[in-house]
Amino acid sequence: MKQSNNQYLQLCAAMVRTGILGYGGGPSVMPLFRYEAVIRYKWINDDEFGEILAIANALPGPIATKMAAYLGYKLKHTTGAILAIICHILPSCIAMIALLSAVSFLSTSKIVSGMIAAVMPVVAVMLGMMAYKFGEKSLKGLGIIMGIAEFIISFLLLQVINLNSGVVILLFLAYGSVHFRVISKWKKKEEKDKERSAAG
Structure with missing residues (x-):
């Protein structure tokens, strides 16, 4: 029972982190999902992550929510899938509601533009590292x-x-x-x- 509750907590924490730190959405969030699922908690291995990423890309809809649903379902079936999706999208929803009144200011703010420009190289490096890992596996396999x-x-x-x-x-x-x-x-x-x- 304690281990089961611990897995729920881990799932919630991982999905909230991907929701908060997942800047840019879509493929740019995948290195964060990989870190949580493969490296931090070891729910799945790199091969399974690569397979799920490929299938998720082929299916319609946002890739991040599909990945969250899969990880949640793998750990705790339907309840886990629902919980994972809610925990992943909740930070973005709260942030959007909180920042809605300041949209007109933020769209012309030089500070925000600078923040976006500064974050882009970090996202590019994260994607590059993940691409290198999968590329290396592909060369070994093929x-x-x-x-x-x-x-x-x-x-x-x-x-x-x-x-x-x-x-x-x-x-x-x-x-x-x-x-x-x-x-x-x-x-x-x-x-x-x-x-x-x-x-x-």
């Missing part, structure tokens, strides 16, 4: 040649052709399932050939 080829293809699809990111993710998920199935069959065949040659 091999250097295939990994680099997929980076180039994804860049062309997203930046040159301007294909929807959800469509690109679905295409790569489909390819990944085929790729690893073929690799798995090839490895099994190789092992059988080795066994036969050893027996012969």
